[in-house]
Amino acid sequence: MKKSLMALSSVLMLGSVASAQKVNFEEHTLDNGLHVILHQDKSAPVVITSVMYHVGAKDENPERTGFAHFFEHLLFEGTANIKRGEWFKIVSGNGGTNNANTSDDRTYYYEVFPSNNLELGLWMESERLLHPVINKIGVDTQNEVIKEEKRFRVDNAPYGNLFASVKENIFKKHPYRWATIGSMEHLDAATLEEFQAFNSKFYVPNNAVLVVAGDIDFAQTLKWVKQYFGPIPKGAEVKKETFVEEPITKQINATYEDPNIQLPMVIQAFRTPSMKTRDAKVLEMISSVLSDGKSSRLYKKLVDEQKTALQVGAFNNSQEDYGMYVIYGLPLSPATSEMITTSVDEEIKKMQTELISERDFQKLQNKFENQYVNSNSSIEGIAENLATYHLLYGDINLINTEIEIYRSITREEIKEVANKYLKPNQRLLLDYVPAKDKAQN
Missing domain, CATH: 3.30.830.10 (Metalloenzyme, LuxS/M16 peptidase-like)
Incomplete structure (x- = not known):
């Protein structure tokens, strides 16, 4: 009975938050x-x-x-x-x-x-x-x-x-x-x-x-x-050029030498669709599961359990035309970049083959509800959101309705999108290493 009352209280609270936050x-x-x-x-x-x-x-x-x-x-x-x-x-x-x-x-x-x-x-x-x-x-x-x-x-x-x-x-x-x-x-x-x-x-x-x-x-x-x-003259029409990238079908391998570091970093990056797409929002949820905080999968596995990484993270950088999904890790000696990559691949594979638990899914939904409330909690946030949704998304009403998209995303959809975009043959694998004269001895 106590659990039922708590659940009902949570539902009512979320409903009142959504209503109170209408802009x-x-x-x-x-x-x-x-x-x-x-x-x-x-x-x-x-x-x-x-x-x-x-x-x-x-x-x-x-x-x-x-x-x-x-x-x-x-x-x-x-x-x-x-x-x-x-x-x-x-x-x-x-x-x-x-x-x-x-x-x-x-x-x-x-x-x-x-x-x-x-x-x-x-x-x-x-x-x-x-x-x-x-x-x-x-x-x-x-x-x-x-x-x-x-x-x-x-x-x-x-x-x-x-x-x-x-x-x-x-x-x-x-x-x-x-x-x-x-x-x-x-x-x-x-x-x-x-x-x-x-x-x-x-x-x-x-x-x-x-x-x-x-x-x-x-x-x-x-x-x-x-x-x-009103008196400011209208300018000539600004015509936007369209640039279409060919799909990545083979892993891109690259190296960058940074003279300002002593520890290497290994990076996986995937080209993703426009922030205006539903898939971009699913990728944000995937990023949260993998690396948002110390309870995330990558942090718990690589930092807490295996102790192979000093730091690990992921983020989905969504933009108007394309996005980038980036996963990075700092190997903790004697671990190597290859070990980090293998462990990250294992966690991505789990996202692609297993549904996240109901408990983790509920935590994920609560987190995005909270982000939605916070994003509109100040006039500065509201002003920028209104401008962004109008100018870049072409739908100003998303300031009130975008949360419904996140609420409608399913566990099955999370697995499907992970499969669609996070494949090894669609990624950049970047070794971000110390310049040779700065490398750690």
Whole structure:
């Protein structure tokens, strides 16, 4: 009887969570093509103004990689009405914070302000779009900033080139094959006119979505949006090129030497489908079973029981066109990379031949319910989710319905998807090793 009451309590709790987390929003499209999404949350006197542009590393010229990430920095330099170096002072001086980030698929800017500074946030983002100043001093300054970022995060960081090494080996045609941070040589060689042309092409209202969320009044917010963004001219249509990769049918073997490490790492990587597919969501669940936390299968087997790995993990990196499923392990001497690979293969084989237990399946469902709740627990999270679902998925309603897809995934489906994508002849096997003069004695 006690167990029955606990089960009933859990069902009721999950139902109330799903209901409480429903995100309501309004959508509008301005004459210049800018899509506008408004979400009201009166729980705190805070607002976020954010703009997501449908431009990322995959939209770059192969001879000019790094432009999208460069613009993440460059468009903070100033505008016709915001002097150089004043952007961050204005934000912090009015009680706000701001940031930006870039992926292979999109670039995202946002400000969080007290709600009485909503108009300021809208004006600043409209200024970034309408009056950016792209000149030599700004380009030269940010070029040095990005070189330092690359030195710190990539060139001198242990395992800093891991992701780039996987990408360049697993993609042959698609622009996902180069690193988001790009090539410093390409940036050095670019002319000011090339930077200006990139801005004119991609940073236009019809290639963006504006999300305003928080303690707002819908009518007043829409009035300000039209006032500040309405006059911005529509840009030329941004045509996206399609790149189709041939299926991987034979194991790819590669080696990368890293001068910043002493311990080798062995990596398996599989090319996977677009994040918009159901299979991508199943792969996320598979990743959770294999390597999410110390109770995961790979951690328990390789770290706790066999003591052959210092660290092991897996993640499914889903993107707009393709994804990558990556499994990595650090052998613990005297274990070898080959031993790690064999043990990982055994666990993948179990996923392919055996249904996960009902108990593990329930834990998995609970974990994804919790992730869903957390992803929409702040206005910052809601704003980015609204922008992402509209711009990259083409279905903004997924902010409320995607959890139903995860709930509908079955144990049988998990086994089928593991069989479909995690085959040895469809993988990259990458030995990520110390440079010869750095190898552990």
